[in-house]
Amino acid sequence: MNGFKAGRRAVLGGLAAAPYIGQARAQGTSPSGDPYIVGTLFPMSGPNAEYGSVFTAGAALAVQHINADSMLRRPVRIQAEDTQALPQQAVVGMTKLVNVDRAHYVLSAFTAVSKAVAPVGDRAKTVMVNGGAVGPDLSGLSPYFWNVIPLAHLETQALLPFMMQRNLKRVALVYVDDPLGDAILGILRTALPQVGGSLVGQFSVPRTAQQFAPVAARIRQTRPDAVYIASFGAQQSQIIKQLRDNGVSQPLVSYSAMNIDSVRTLTEAEGLIFTTQSTDFEGGDAVTRRFATDFKARHNADPGTYQVNYYNAVRLFGLLAQSLERENAEVNGENLRRVLLAQREFDLVGGKGRFDELGNMSAALQITEIRGGRLVKVG
């Protein structure tokens, strides 16, 4: 009887202590405890839902790697909020992430969404990282708003010498009527003459426009050497297709927004030239190779720029939080920013990522061309 009592106590005591034993063991081997929350403010429904899935794939792989490597003492978990790429929904989602989920770090995308959530994150001192929108007005929104994507003006400038080499000097621009389009228009107006080119036509299209036959006819009248497309979202494929359908046979050029499946697999996009961040998936550093290998194994497809960006955004959180854990400091917005400004340079996919004092990352750019549905580096 006594033996049974002792045994029962031992069992009860063991059961009571089991969670703590598990935790103690886990401290040494794998992350445990309350997870670090990485919030995402992506469009998961609506016309821009394709982007939400693309962005999430990159972020999810980084979370998997951080947890598998026991990079941090606590696991990392993604908490998604659907914004439909609309500012009002984004503010509701951001307020929930900050106040209910207590997110440590938030990923955002799309210019209007980023601008809308910046004041909320600024008040809460929660770091927000954009890896998808490239409007130059996203720089310096808040000390806690960072960009892990080169903003559009940098990409356009990087493309111009290559265009001159290929003798694509007379350029027609189709641009979406928003800050992104305005910024690219401004750069082409000023920078093209400086490198020996000229802007022979500029055609503004509303963001919701889906019919581009009249634009194509006007482009043909300008007889350009190349057509620069400054648009994003579901509109991009339509512009490319309708330009080709309406007899615009000149080379099409653009920026990294074209690096999505719906464009890559479009027959009419064959020969499209655009800038992306430089990433050598096969011969690059270990971080880059691991990302590329695991991404392909998981999705049976090559990764794109956006997946790289959001992988880098989450990896950056892992690196910053790791530094803070080493110095036993709390992982919060203020400390994350302090470490970012102290270190400035990080090993990310594609090589070193360098941040300026506004939290904007600069990275090497490359020029790619779509050939047979695949991206080929051409410059």
Next chain:
Amino acid sequence: MIAYFTNLASLGAIFCILAATLNVAVGYAGIFSVAHAVFFGLGAYAGAQVSLLLIPDALVAMVVAALVAGALSLCLALPALRVRGEYFVAASLGLQMMAVTLFSEAKTLTGGIGGLTGIPRPHILGVEVSTLPVALAALALILLATALLMRGSFGRTLQAIRDGESAAEALGKNVAAAKALAVAFACAGAGVAGALFAMHMQFVNVESFNLDQSVLIMAMVIIGGTGTLWGPLVGAVILLSLPAGLAFMPFIPSTEVGAVQQIIYGLAMTLLMVFRPAGLVGDLSRGKSHA
């Protein structure tokens, strides 16, 4: 958690103002406008510019927004005087589309697609205040004004116009003046909501004032019940709280909330129109087919 619910409640109060004011036009006067977001936008831009350039006072911003939206509502009232029914819906649709283009292009006033950023939080007499009490007070005043107006001769005139415009005119009612006043009241209220929205969000751009927003406000009124004081409020609360509520359902993956929400919206609207065509708070005998 409190901050989250305060934010939701603030947006809820703002959309209750929008639904309640649209109800004056749709529910009481029978003017089916799908351009309410235009006046919401006008109020938002007016309120934002007052806060940015003059003084971040919520009362001043709301008054200016109401005046701007109310005065420009003549753009809607003028076609309203000439056409009715589905013809007016088409006219208001045209106004909505034109306004979105103007909002996008008038960059010095609206910031274009990029919008206006850095709008100060609401202040009253120099003291920063939460949006919620200001929005609730504005909503209470608008509801009180609506109730008083609709109980009086003006309200009876509007309802007579709604039920039979020619008959009301034959009885000597000034249909043109009554319609213009109803539209001005509804649009001024939308302007107040816009000013509150701008100060609450601290950012406005044209994406908040497009046709989708107008349709959403209309859906709030119809689901709650047109021509009732409380119906539009019920509709606004339901349509705003649905996505927030779904986000807390543990069995729905957070990445699928948007898709589930769209399905539920569609299903709920269909079922509602079949079983309660007059809306949740509306008269059960209205709207059903008796064939």
